[in-house]
Amino acid sequence: MKKLSLCILLVTFFIQVKAQNLQGRVIDEITGKGIPFVSVGSVGTNNATVSNENGDFILKPPTYPIKLRASHISYLLVELNLAQNPDKLVISLKPATLTLNVVTIDPFQGQRVLKAALELATANATTNFYTNAFYRQLTTVNNKPTQIYELFYDLKWNTKRVQGWSAQQSRYAELKDGLAFSLNNQSYLTFSYSGYLMPEKGGKFVTLKNLGDFTITIDKYIEQASQKIAVVSCKYKKGKKNQYYVNSTYYIGIDDSKIYRLENNVYNLPISLSDATAKYPPAVTTVATFNGEGHPIPVLESVSTKFLITLAVKGQELNSGISSLLTVYKVDNDLKNQQFEALNRKTKDKKVIESIAYDSSFWKDNPIVKQTTLEDSFIKMMESKQAFGTMINP
Template identity: 70%
Template sequence: MKKLTIFMVLLFLVVAAQAQNLLQGRVVDEASGAGIPFVSVGILGTNNASVSNENGDFVLKAPTYPAKLRCSHVSYLTSDRILQESSNSAIIVKLKPASISLNTVTIDPYQGQRILKAAFEKAKTYENNNSYLNAFYRQLTTLNGKPSQIYELFFDLQWSPKRVQGWIAKQSRFAQLDDQAAFSLDNQSYYTFTVSGYLFPDKGGKFVNLNTLADYEINIEKYIEQADQKIAVVSCKYKKGKSNLYYVNSTYYVGLDDSNIYRLENSVFNLPIRLSRASAKFPPIVTTVATFNGAAHPIPVLESVSTKMYLSLNVKGREINPGISSLLTVYNIDNDLKDQQFEALNRRTKDKTVIESIKYDPSFWRNNPIVKQTTLEDSFIKMMESKAAFGTMTNP
């Protein structure tokens, strides 16, 4: 009995020590209390940074106290908070929405086009300037609303305003349930990498860029009053959209004074997708949100990319509705990574093949401060861990 008591005390001390090595919290809207996704969260003066997930939750490595926690989002006022000491409980950060002025009177119908043109021209001068990033990627697949498959990868990335230029997978894991009709989209990370910038190509679909501005109906939806400058929210709708044409409608958040792009939302239409044993009833519904961190950089650097895809399929006479959601978050910028040999982007790269090429390291994933899940992801991951599904590459 005495040995059991000693063991329980030691176990408690280990758990407490692990909790003290993390700073956990949630960023919420001051008025509604709802969690705010894609908030930049970091300790000032350090590289200790992250991005809140879709519930507004974040996890950081515990800082040296006292420390200043900064939370920023393009649609909210920046919050700085002094942290005096460690706490085992999660902290709540309330952000106040920035003032919004609606563009109700169109005095100059070409103002939005000029704002975007200036932003693209500035970005183009940096198009060959690479940044080197540590990033975490998670992809969750659901079938008819039930989680069925998850990929998780840590990457070193070579990024430019065009997109991710190269990658190296450092750690990975994968798990899958086989109790439903099988479906897998195993190169969505490639698609995420391609929409991680804001200088889109002329080919491969219709995107907003310097050469296609006249093809889009461009409007300033509103202005966001930030402390240092106004942010123009500019929507772009393709004028010639057709059911058989791959095109993208976009909304840009652009600083009026610095012509920097801080956020980009895309709705993708008629994305070409190859299905080997299924037929699509409708074109896939695809949306992306990319955020960029402009602090201390000549031009904003990638911070996060969220992608969501929904399909309606017929598989051997059975209807299934897959949903594939992914989130890539950058947690560190390190130019010392540039000497590595990066893998070039290739549409044929399969995520599962990449994962299987790396030995699974369970100790790396245990209590990792970067790996923060939403409630749905958390429940699925815990269930798969209980089945020892990770690392085996077999279906439990």
């Protein structure tokens, strides 16, 4: 009996070791600082993720040995062979060589590079990709976390933007502690900015039809091993105090005209508030990254959104913020036969979340994107209160 028990323990220990998540951090080789939005994945598999804003990442249990790849448009690609799960994995990336575009020989060069990229995206606008995605959103008031929700969902995406979504698993928790702030359709905001082409209605976004309304310049080139990447900035010429417009920065391959990264600064985003007034227009920034490996055009990889607003509520000033990160971790065209909910600005995220029964066993140790320190502490507190099961802090 003793030998049998020992064997069972050994087998159990082996299974636990094999099932461990792979965790690590990606840092800048020179500064030592964490690098956000680095694509990290196991080569030859669909096991992939994106590092959070601190450079931390987490992968679901891989089968060793593996070749791990870390890539970022501004850094040189790194591949590591791992025979087993390391205790502390730190991946150092070397910044790619930058060439500043100091002298503008051709003032229309930036416009031509961007036009070619937008034409390529437009030519592929009817090609849909189907993916598994994870979304986490944290709301803070005066720097204190008040609300969090996480969703696993399937996405229907093309080069215009997200076309539809289908929620699979969700959880939500809210701290009822005095005044609160909530943006009930942050998912729409995230989805709306998760593509190459911006909507042509509502605000001023750079498109093929209005290139002349923007000052378009190449700020610098990134020397990657495969090709040069042009960093193209687009600044709206006629921006007014209350006008809704977006200034964008595109990272575009010179040889293939593919867009690998898109940064947006959104000005004067129109919002509707109840029981509050905004002291200033909200500050909104987004960063979308795209993965071109194995695809004729880069496929959506991640979207980070930051929303900051100062409110006056019942004589009090609230500094509210919402940060979110959408991560695509698998491309699966077998999803194309399912029903997707069309993108709609009237969608209420909380209703979508509450329409799915909370499954505590699913969420136990089920990360796709590593939590930041702030997210981790708030989630643990709300879990200790069993807040996720009741949807609000009991």
